[in-house]
Amino acid sequence: MQGSIDIRVRYCECDPMGVVHHTAYPVWFEMGRTELLRSTGRTYRDMEAAGLLLAVVKLEVTYRAPARYDDLVTLRTTLERVGAVKIQHSYELFRGDDLLVTGSTVLACLDRDGRARALPDGALGTAPSASGG
Amino acid sequence: MQGSIDIRVRYCECDPMGVVHHTAYPVWFEMGRTELLRSTGRTYRDMEAAGLLLAVVKLEVTYRAPARYDDLVTLRTTLERVGAVKIQHSYELFRGDDLLVTGSTVLACLDRDGRARALPDGALGTAPSASGG
Amino acid sequence: MQGSIDIRVRYCECDPMGVVHHTAYPVWFEMGRTELLRSTGRTYRDMEAAGLLLAVVKLEVTYRAPARYDDLVTLRTTLERVGAVKIQHSYELFRGDDLLVTGSTVLACLDRDGRARALPDGALGTAPSASGG
Amino acid sequence: MQGSIDIRVRYCECDPMGVVHHTAYPVWFEMGRTELLRSTGRTYRDMEAAGLLLAVVKLEVTYRAPARYDDLVTLRTTLERVGAVKIQHSYELFRGDDLLVTGSTVLACLDRDGRARALPDGALGTAPSASGG
Numbered sequence: 001m002q003g004s005i006d007i008r009v010r011y012c013e014c015d016p017m018g019v020v021h022h023t024a025y026p027v028w029f030e031m032g033r034t035e036l037l038r039s040t041g042r043t044y045r046d047m048e049a050a051g052l053l054l055a056v057v058k059l060e061v062t063y064r065a066p067a068r069y070d071d072l073v074t075l076r077t078t079l080e081r082v083g084a085v086k087i088q089h090s091y092e093l094f095r096g097d098d099l100l101v102t103g104s105t106v107l108a109c110l111d112r113d114g115r116a117r118a119l120p121d122g123a124l125g126t127a128p129s130a131s132g133g
Numbered sequence: 134m135q136g137s138i139d140i141r142v143r144y145c146e147c148d149p150m151g152v153v154h155h156t157a158y159p160v161w162f163e164m165g166r167t168e169l170l171r172s173t174g175r176t177y178r179d180m181e182a183a184g185l186l187l188a189v190v191k192l193e194v195t196y197r198a199p200a201r202y203d204d205l206v207t208l209r210t211t212l213e214r215v216g217a218v219k220i221q222h223s224y225e226l227f228r229g230d231d232l233l234v235t236g237s238t239v240l241a242c243l244d245r246d247g248r249a250r251a252l253p254d255g256a257l258g259t260a261p262s263a264s265g266g
Numbered sequence: 267m268q269g270s271i272d273i274r275v276r277y278c279e280c281d282p283m284g285v286v287h288h289t290a291y292p293v294w295f296e297m298g299r300t301e302l303l304r305s306t307g308r309t310y311r312d313m314e315a316a317g318l319l320l321a322v323v324k325l326e327v328t329y330r331a332p333a334r335y336d337d338l339v340t341l342r343t344t345l346e347r348v349g350a351v352k353i354q355h356s357y358e359l360f361r362g363d364d365l366l367v368t369g370s371t372v373l374a375c376l377d378r379d380g381r382a383r384a385l386p387d388g389a390l391g392t393a394p395s396a397s398g399g
Numbered sequence: 400m401q402g403s404i405d406i407r408v409r410y411c412e413c414d415p416m417g418v419v420h421h422t423a424y425p426v427w428f429e430m431g432r433t434e435l436l437r438s439t440g441r442t443y444r445d446m447e448a449a450g451l452l453l454a455v456v457k458l459e460v461t462y463r464a465p466a467r468y469d470d471l472v473t474l475r476t477t478l479e480r481v482g483a484v485k486i487q488h489s490y491e492l493f494r495g496d497d498l499l500v501t502g503s504t505v506l507a508c509l510d511r512d513g514r515a516r517a518l519p520d521g522a523l524g525t526a527p528s529a530s531g532g
Contacts, residue, residue: 022455045336070311203444
């Protein structure tokens with residue numbers, strides 16, 4: 001499952017080097033996940049209200065070239081794998097045809113007390129992988 | 134009641150003009166309030182755990198001169214007035230003797246459902262003003 | 267001159283109270299100004315590249331009701347007044363028909379060294395007010 | 400070379416789950432690098448003023464347990480390797496004896512136009528590794 005969103009770079013996301021601060025990209029990754037889930041007809045807001053929390057347990061980002069203030073960039077988010085309790089996404093950020101940043105995350109499914117719990121069938125609009133976890 | 138904290142300006146708090154972004158200062162005001170309360174032996178964390186939330190309902194900031202990356206600045210926070218349900222603070226931010234930014238906030242005391250509630254006596258380490266609110 | 271933008275509330279813009287942190291709204295005000303200027307055919311990015319910087323010198327925000335994660339809110343930005351060196355905007359943030367937050371800013375026009383300079387005619391797509399400044 | 404800083408968790412760094420948002424930790428890593436360099440008698444601010452920029456080209460973070468609002472946490476930053484044009488750091492974040500988060504970064508040395516340049520001898524208060532880069 002894959003989705004794409006456009007993002008207009010905010011002034012406050014940029015630093016004195018005149019480029020997007022490296023901590024802004026994972027914020028956009030989170031937006032990518034939110035919209036990817038929405039495209040299946042579900043929302044993280046409803047999941048949280050139902051007591052199903054998704055916490056980032058691993059983040060990797062590779063920065064190839066910087067985005068700049070007022071750039072209109074495109075984030076492509078891919079749901080790579082849904083395991084019993086973990087979910088993997090990958091990310092590619094483009095400005096036009098230029099690939100600026102790539103990344104990946106692993107999310108864990110938690111209950112309200114922060115304990116690992118199984119992801120309910122179809123919670124992400126897709127069946128868990130047989131070998132997942 | 135008045136207190137003072139030192140803040141080292143973070144790189145990501147600065148923008149392409151090379152100065153602190155104007156939205157960083159109210160973040161520091163919040164830190165000033167947190168530490169002012171701590172100096173009375175109470176903490177916002179404990180207040181929240183007890184179901185007493187303080188929400189900002191009014192913010193004013195005047196920017197006279199910018200702080201810059203790696204500056205060590207000093208924030209002076211003053212509790213101006215404690216009313217029945219509202220609390221006023223003022224702020225002065227200095228770099229050395231130079232006054233860079235001033236501001237003020239009004240907080241409202243809320244319960245967990247977001248309804249106004251009376252501030253318990255002594256909650257801020259000071260008695261409510263007779264005429265407050 | 268007036269413009270309007272829609273904003274999807276980001277997860278990281280919300281705080282432990284479950285609502286948008288009060289410092290996120292002025293970030294959105296800045297986005298409102300950026301898009302208002304773009305609607306005239308100019309951009310802040312080009313203005314900055316030309317050595318014309320606009321710095322916030324005054325900010326006021328009144329919080330009436332909170333926005334929440336994943337809300338789709340609408341920001342209406344109004345250019346209130348263009349003076350010789352200062353520019354005033356006002357802001358109204360809505361969720362549906364509900365007015366959540368209002369605010370205002372004063373910007374000063376600066377050169378690259380941070381000195382006040384006159385705003386060139388038509389820089390904001392409108393003539394300076396006769397009495398402005 | 401290794402250094403350690405204490406950080407008080409800010410309210411706005413926490414999200415609706417009541418824990419620190421995952422994008423706040425790399426901000427702290429940057430603070431760790433800043434203070435590690437300061438401990439050698441140099442500063443990033445001076446390096447930037449001299450036209451030597453350090454850009455993050457790779458970031459990895461592993462989240463084991465969350466920090467919370469008002470926690471006083473300790474970040475241990477280690478300079479792992481200094482190559483010809485790349486610099487590696489690792490990070491461990493503790494609350495008391497509990498290891499909450501680990502991470503690593505690779506920085507590249509750039510000139511003002513964003514081109515890779517060699518790191519001057521001793522720029523980080525340590526000699527480049529013979530095999531580095």
